[in-house]
Amino acid sequence: MSPIAGAAATAPRSRTGAVRAGRRAPDYVRIGLWISLFVTLVIWTLPLVFIIFTSLKTEQDIVGSPVFALPLHPDFGNYAKAMEDGNLLRVGTNSLIIALVKVPIGLAISAAAAFALARIRFRRSRILLAAIALGSMVPIQVAIAPLFQIINNAGLLNTYIGVILPYIGFGLPYQTFILYGFFRQIPEELDESARIDGASYWRLFWQIILPLSRPALAALFILDFVATWNEYGMALVLLQSQDAWTVPLAIQGFQSQFTSSYGPINSFTIMSVLPVLIVYLLFQRYFVSGALAGAVKG
Amino acid sequence: MTAAVPSAPAPAPSGSRRRRRRSGFATALPFLAPALLAYAVFVVAPMFESVRLSFFEWTGFVGAPQEFVGLKNYIKIFTQDAVFWTALRNTVIWVVLSLIIPLTISLALAVALNRPLFGRNVFRSMFYIPGVLASIAVANMWRWIYNPNYGVGESLGTAFGLPWLSDIQWLGDQKIALYSVFAAFVWQSVGTNMVLFLAGLQAVQSEHIEAARIDGANAWQVFRNVTLPALRPTMVIVTVLTFIGSIKVFDLIVGMTGGGPAQQTQVLALWSYQQSLGNHQYGMGNAIATVLLLITLLIVVPYLAWTARQEER
Incomplete structure (x- = not known):
């Protein structure tokens, strides 16, 4: 599709730009950016992760363990019910x-x-x-x-x-x-x-x-x-x-x-x-x- | 520019041109008729009916009398209905916050993800996901996250020994409930706007950015003076779409608080619905709907006029 093609077309050009800028300051900026994006993404995914975890826990586990605890014994009973x-x-x-x-x-x-x-x-x-x-x-x-x-x-x-x-x-x-x-x-x-x-x-x-x-x-x-x-x-x-x-x-x-x-x-x-x-x-x-x-x- | 093409072939006398145009509508009608019919019956008619009913008192039951009361419903909602004012205030807060917080986050994400980065497409897809989920499903997810006994705050508070964190009633505290619901809206809407901004960023000439860099502009100056001005059309679109989306917020509130606690998360769309179909006060409900309609038109009509002028250029 056109937007993807457009992105691909601009990518190489901006890459040369980044390399030129990178000569002065190594790619720390890019690495920092990537890490902060990754952290944001993790935060963004957490709500879905919590929901999936909870859906796989028994009633007991839900009440007894924190919401972010892994469902160690996944149980699909909730889905059937x-x-x-x-x-x-x-x-x-x-x-x-x-x-x-x-x-x-x-x-x-x-x-x-x-x-x-x-x-x-x-x-x-x-x-x-x-x-x-x-x-x-x-x-x-x-x-x-x-x-x-x-x-x-x-x-x-x-x-x-x-x-x-x-x-x-x-x-x-x-x-x-x-x-x-x-x-x-x-x-x-x-x-x-x-x-x-x-x-x-x-x-x-x-x-x-x-x-x-x-x-x-x-x-x-x-x-x-x-x-x-x-x-x-x-x-x-x-x-x-x-x-x-x-x-x-x-x-x-x-x-x-x-x-x-x-x-x-x-x-x-x-x-x-x-x-x-x-x-x-x-x-x-x-x-x-x-x-x-x-x-x-x- | 539309007129240029047909008038070019022959300088036809004005009479015949008018006839041609009238027959133009006859030609167009079969194509237009189904759309116009559906639009008139299911959108325009109910809207006018809404305005009409706002001047009447009616329970909404078939056969029950409709009594004309003039402006009484409006006087009532403005002077006696405290919930209306809460709903109006919350709607304004919601719209203003929507125009600031999710837009800033999505613009930042778009600018970041417009660069060549490892896994860029995965980032883009993942951020977009909440946007395709039904609002009512999002509401129910966040209701669980906010659960006062087993939710995220409680779990974190227990894990780190912070009782105050466990004690927060995210959806039960009148002061913060609206903002708790709003957090879910931010989560849901950022991805969609990000994609729009990314599309807009394709229009930013990388030559301009390059030139600015060579002139010694730093990253912020490039963003401020090259990227942002080029994003202006996208900005307008995103702002208008966000306004339209946020002024009618309904599903998230229904799913998370139902307007409570003590009507503190009430908004115009929900209060209008509850007055008409819940409390059988069709007059009041439709007066609120009419206020909502007027606020929307106040923003949207100038925008449409502006777009029309842009297109004529």
Whole structure:
């Protein structure tokens, strides 16, 4: 991806700089920097380490040993218990279905809108773009109570569709804004030659713009999958029956139901973040380029 | 710059151009319609409804009467609702701290990790990890870390014989609870901002840095006079994203304190939610939501206007 390529391109140049500076003062600065970064990283990792340790300890060990003590006899009982008590398979399935339906549909709708805004000239398109962009910046809590009423009146509380539709609505502005920026970077000469060949806007969209935007679409897909999996505020209001819960609701529910079962609580948290961690580790470069897409808008 | 391309081919009479533009919207509509519909129904409509309901008294139950009360809800939240003021104060504290502490740490990390260092990519990936976790999961992790009986403070205090450390009620002490929650936010948000800054640093010309060094500038002077100015656009983006993210803080507070102890970690987003859906005071809840909306617009609209002007250049 481009950011990584960019980093690689600048690295050798700055290295020569460092060597030149290093002639006066040997690399103590770099070593000191590395050590302080390492210490910071250790501190940054500790919370996760504590959680993992606790999840592997029996109730007795948790109460009897300090939180940073290694689990000398790792015990996976907490995981089994958490999986069962927390109904993890059920809520995991809910979250997965919601994300897998919401993300592609939302992305398709956003891409179509971004295409129209970036490529078809019409009056007030700039104002429309600004109005949509504004939506990505307004906190959902501003609309949450009326949203509950809308979904309730439609009889869609505790249903997949009742949470997918608002998710699409609230996800649109950001994705449209980012894709608009991306589409604008594709040279317009392509449009003209396509239209001279008699291609309609639909074909232009499907066969030229979308295929060229694959990197941006992939990045947004991954980022949106994670965001949807993690969403809590709207789900809290719209999914109230336990069977309809998504993973974040189940984490919070587990915590309040089994207040002092520290082992199972922590193993439940770990299991709940595993899918996202795996997605992150597999598609790391997309997180970087997705973030970059946002930064490009400056 | 947008207009330059279509007007170039032929100096068409203005009448026909207008017709072409109107048909332009007709062409665009099929592409726009699904997005506009979803946006209007699930974002814009509830927002307007929120503002409307802030002038009414309503329990929120279907069929219950909505009584128009004018500005009464606003007068109530500003003059009689002590929790509203706590929530407003905490929201302001939260936003200001968010703009200072995590941003400074992530900028420092980005500058450090922009240099060629052993294991640089591992550092970058590891710092980013907390940012992909659900806030509610982060909240529950930190709740355990802060556990008054078995948490980190207690364990350290016991290990080093420091009873005062063991005695700190991280989430139970009214004076520090908000800051304890904030620590979790710092942990979570630093990595994301670091990546944005790293992306921005790619735009800093290494020739400029080299030139400054040759002119005898020290590391701080290079940072202050070359790197920082070049980072300005990124800085604006990160600041705005941080503002948007911090003004709506909700999950972390719900997961760690629920607004307690004694409402001392209450924030606007949570208090609005609790008033509407918990206490069935839709009028008050939506008045708080409207205040939150106004504060957001006050910051975001000038920013959007600024970006639009930048893009026109």
